[in-house]
Amino acid sequence: MIVMKKITNPKIEELVLACLKKKSFEQALGIVMFEEIRLETGRPPDKIVITPKYMNDLQILEKIFSFTPSQKECLTESQLLEYKCVAGMMFLLKQRKGNKWFNEIHNGDHPARSPLILRQFLNAGFRSSALNRYGSNSDIVIGVEILGVDDACEECKKIARKQYKLADAPDLPYEHCTNENGCRCCYAPLVAGEKYSFN
Ligand SMILES: [Zn+2]
Numbered sequence: 001m002i003v004m005k006k007i008t009n010p011k012i013e014e015l016v017l018a019c020l021k022k023k024s025f026e027q028a029l030g031i032v033m034f035e036e037i038r039l040e041t042g043r044p045p046d047k048i049v050i051t052p053k054y055m056n057d058l059q060i061l062e063k064i065f066s067f068t069p070s071q072k073e074c075l076t077e078s079q080l081l082e083y084k085c086v087a088g089m090m091f092l093l094k095q096r097k098g099n100k101w102f103n104e105i106h107n108g109d110h111p112a113r114s115p116l117i118l119r120q121f122l123n124a125g126f127r128s129s130a131l132n133r134y135g136s137n138s139d140i141v142i143g144v145e146i147l148g149v150d151d152a153c154e155e156c157k158k159i160a161r162k163q164y165k166l167a168d169a170p171d172l173p174y175e176h177c178t179n180e181n182g183c184r185c186c187y188a189p190l191v192a193g194e195k196y197s198f199n
Helices: 010-021 025-041 052-066 077-093 098-105 115-135 154-159
Strands: 141-147 163-165 186-191
Touching: 010 025, 010 077, 010 098, 025 052, 025 077, 052 077, 052 115, 077 098, 077 115, 115 141, 115 186
Parallel strands: none
Antiparallel strands: 141 163, 141 186
C-alpha cells in the first residue's frame, strides 16, 4: 500500500475548499490527485487518470453532500453546507483540521461545530463506499449482514443481524434511525460459499 504524502500547502487547501463549496467534486478531486502526485514524484503529472479509486472517492464526496443528518431541523442551509465541506475536506486531505476549515468557511449566524454531526457526514460517505466496494467484488461478496450497536434505536434493531443481498441492502446510516447522535450500524460482508438467510 502506498502512503501518500499529506498536502499541507494552504493555497491548495483554499482551492479545494472553494471547489467543495461550489460542489465541484471532480475539480476538487483533480486538484488533490494532482498535488499528491506532484508531492510523490517531485513533478506535476501530465494528466490525471480516472482510476477506480477516483470513482470511489467521487462517490464518497457525493454521498457526504447528499446526506441529511438526524438533527436537520436545528440546522440552517448554510450550516449544513459548512458540515459537508469540512467533512469533504477531512476525507479528501485525510487530516483532522476541522476547526481550521470551519473557520475558513463559516458565513452563517451560528457556527456549525458539533463533532457528532460532523462524524455522521463522514460515516455516510465511508459506509456507502464499503457497500460499493463489495459490489465491485460481487463474485466473492454476495451480501451483507447489518451490524448494530448495543444501544441501537428500535428502528435499527429491526435491521440488525439481518442478511441482505447486495442489491437489497438498506443504505447506512439507516434513514429511519432515531438515535439523536446518528446511526452507527455498519455492514459485514457475506462471502460466497456459505448458506445465508436473505431478507
Ligand atoms: Zn438507529
